[in-house]
Amino acid sequence: xxxxxxxxxxxxxxxxxxxxxxxxxxxxxxxxxxxxxxxxxxxxxxxxxxxxxxxxxxxxxxxxxxxxxxxxxxxxxxxxxxxxxxxxxxxxxxxxxxxx
Numbered sequence: 738x739x740x741x742x743x744x745x746x747x748x749x750x751x752x753x754x755x756x757x758x759x760x761x762x763x764x765x766x767x768x769x770x771x772x773x774x775x776x777x778x779x780x781x782x783x784x785x786x787x788x789x790x791x792x793x794x795x796x797x798x799x800x801x802x803x804x805x806x807x808x809x810x811x812x813x814x815x816x817x818x819x820x821x822x823x824x825x826x827x828x829x830x831x832x833x834x835x836x837x
């Protein structure tokens with residue numbers, strides 16, 4: 738991977754359909770791979786207009802990472818899906834060397 742390539746991002750998605758006959762929320766979490774992005778999009782399109790899709794990227798995500806995620810899913814808004822992308826407000830985890 739080139740040095741300037743964006744690193745992997747973790748993402749949590751929360752898809753809800755207010756007022757639907759079968760109300761519910763679909764939650765997903767993992768690395769934002771092309772497969773996960775496709776799955777999130779498929780879920781949102783199936784939910785249809787009026788659905789709300791909240792995407793939360795890891796606390797260590799940069800402003801460029803946020804913009805990249807926003808741009809990747811922004812086209813869903815044209816289909817009536819309410820999109821919100823944010824950075825996780827919790828502190829980024831600190832990994833400690835077990836041998837230390």
